[in-house]
Each structure stands twice: as structure tokens, then as C-alpha cells.
Amino acid sequence: MHPDDMTAAERVLLHDAAHVWHPYTQHHDAPLPVPVVRASGSWLYAVDGRPILDAISSWWVTTHGHCRPEITEAIATQAAQLDQVIFAGFTHEPAAQLAAALVGHLPRGLSRIFYSDNGSTAVEVALKLSLQSFANRGTPRRLVAALEHAYHGDTFGAMAAGARGVFTHMYEPLLFEVARLPDPSEGDTLAALDALIDARGAELAAVIVEPLVLGAGGMRTWDESVLRGIRARTAAAGVHLIADEVMTGFGRTGPLFACERAEVRPDLLCMSKGLTGGVLPLGATAATEAIFDAFRSGDRTKTFFHGHSYTANPIACAAALASLDLFDEQSEDDRIRLEVAQARQLDALRGVPGVRAVRQIGTMGAVELAAPAGYLSDVGRELAAYALQEGVLIRPLGPVAYCLPPYCTTDEEIAQVYDVLQRFLEGARATPLTTGGPIDD
């Protein structure tokens, strides 16, 4: 068939199949991707008009809901005014205003914003700022510590900090050494950190953590007291604490940042995903003035030689400003309502056959299914396929299904997500099984 004679959906799928390489996708046997033409609130609409409930905020980015007019209008206005400008030697209102606004919302002590494009680059920047700040002071430290089951992104530095596994294993010889601390959801992180500081404290530049929930590692929630303990020990040893809030930031765990739940003030904090409300790519790394000062010098070699072509893109910054404005009392109420609605659903699943554990923090609810652990487990894939057939987008992490919805999601929509899960637990499956659905492996 000639492309002119095809339906819009057929044309998309033809060109996609011929020329597109999708992320986290095994093209050998991946099911056909779903062509999406429009989104609104918590819903995606496929080209055939089919509504799909976006229960994972489109890979954890959508905060208020899809296509919020306040954000799309800010984007249109900014795009017509100033689309892009080099950010070395130049500045603009959206970037300056956003930096000031973020500093106003961030844990106290974080006063400098370095912009980049995504979560991985926000992490790379944090790692490099920490390491170079020690070098610039003439007291080089080169060791970074990170948690077991951590995920910090897919670029090399971020991969090095992340846990080793199927995502990273073929690059392993190329990744720099990282001291690994036990996952606080299952081990004694603080004892291990004490031992590490005793043994190698003078080498240790930074400890990087995903505060209070290890996201991609399986939505493993962990205790505020451990985060406070890590902060106390790193502060005493002159070691930086890097909070990777790429997933937890912008209300996901309740308050704007997860660090606030523990009243912890990190030295560096990474933001991306929800920064623009989930509409445009933007990353930002917040640093203390002490770290910034380590780079101020008459010696030009102490400069932070790092930047991206689209650093502080004005349109993305305008979207982020519009998104920040939407974190009002209504949004707070929505997040509390979502927390309560999910808690109720999760309670009902405790002890149900097929459920190994349930976990929750703020607006995120997770259900660990009783299936062989490990990333390539099929139960998550089967659940994703069934859910998609039933009009719900979820994307289990191995056997861990989770609901991480936009904040506009209603209690009825939450019930719809958990109803699908309930039916799956009772034995319902997609027909045929192989139509597939998204899963992270």
C-alpha cells in the first residue's frame, strides 16, 4: 500500500517500524507501539480514539495532568518571544526567575541552580560539581558512595552511581568505582556508611541517594530516620550529600521535595522529570553557595567546564515557572486525596494471594507481586499487557506494579487502576497473551 492510501495509524506504524529505535525496547519481539494523538488530564488518546488512563504519569514526568492550559499557554507565549539563546555570557528572564523561584522552594542552603536537559545530566552535573569542588580546594577526593538498587540515569556517570544489573552490565568495566551501601529498605545503611567513613572517609567526596524511595530499583520505600542519619554522618565527615530528586521532586512524595519530609538539607539536589510539569525536557542541579564558591577563582582551570547546547532553554524554563505556580493549595489537596485513595486500595490488597508486599509514599503506590524476583520476570509483562487491553497504562518494574498518577487523577480513576490489578490477581489475562505491553527490561 502507498503511504497516501493508509490511515494515519498505519502510516505512523509503518514509518515507526522502518526507522524508529525506541528506548528500553527489544525490537525483535516488541509489540506494536500505540500511536497516541492527544492527551488531557490523566488520559492519553490513541489514534483510534481509544482512551488510556496514564497511571504512570508518562514515565513519572506528568505532575498536574496532561496539557494544562496554564503551561501550554506559557510555552506558546515564550516561544513567540525568545526561543533559545546561548546561556554562556547571556541570560534571560525565564531562567533567572525560575532559579530564584526554585531556591525559594528548595531545602534551605541550596542557592545556586545549574541547568541541563534531563535527569541523567542533572546527576552528572552533581557528581562533577562535588568531585571538582574538592579538587579546586586542593583536597582532592574521588570516591562516590551510592545505594544498592539505586537508579540515577543512563549516561556513564549516572550508570556508575546506579546499581549494577541488566541495564549496565555490559559497560561494567568502563564504569568508575563506587562504594556500595546497602539499600536502606533491607540493610543497615548507616552502619555501612560508618565503616566506609572510618576506612576511606578522606577519599569520600559524596554520597548520592534517591531520598526515601528507590524508584526504578522497584519502588523500595525507606525511612526518614536513615536519610537524617546519612545527612548527619556525611556532614560530620565533610562529605557531600547528593539528593537525586529526579523522581521524588515536585510533590511526588507529598511535599515539593522528599528531603522536606525528613527535614534534610543536602549539598546538591537533582531535578528533572516533574520540573516542567512533565511537558518539556529540562534538568537542574541545585548547589550550596559553599560548592559554588569552590569554583570562583582567579585560576581559570577551576572553572566548571560543563554545559549543554540547550542549557536553560527559555521555553522549558517558562514551562517550569508555569508549573511551579500550579503547586497551590488545590494541588496540595489533590496530592493528599491521592495518597488517601491509594492507601485505601493498597490496604485491600494486603494478604491477598499473589501479593507479596505493598508499599506507598505520597502519591505513589506499589504492589510487589509474588513471582520470581529479577528483572525479566513475566508476571509484570503479563499484567502490563492485560492493563493496556483494559485501557490502563502501567509499566511494572519486574514483578513490582505501581501507580504513580498525575495529581489531577480522580478517586474513580484510581479505583479503575486497582480494579484491573484485582482482576489480574484473580486470573484475568490479555487475549492473546502475546499482544504485549510496556515493561522495563
Ligand SMILES: *Cc1c(COP(=O)(O)O)cnc(C)c1O
Ligand atoms: C528517571 C531518573 C533519572 C534519569 O532521568 P532521565 O531524564 O531519564 O535521564 C535519574 N534519577 C532518578 C531517580 C530517576 O528516577
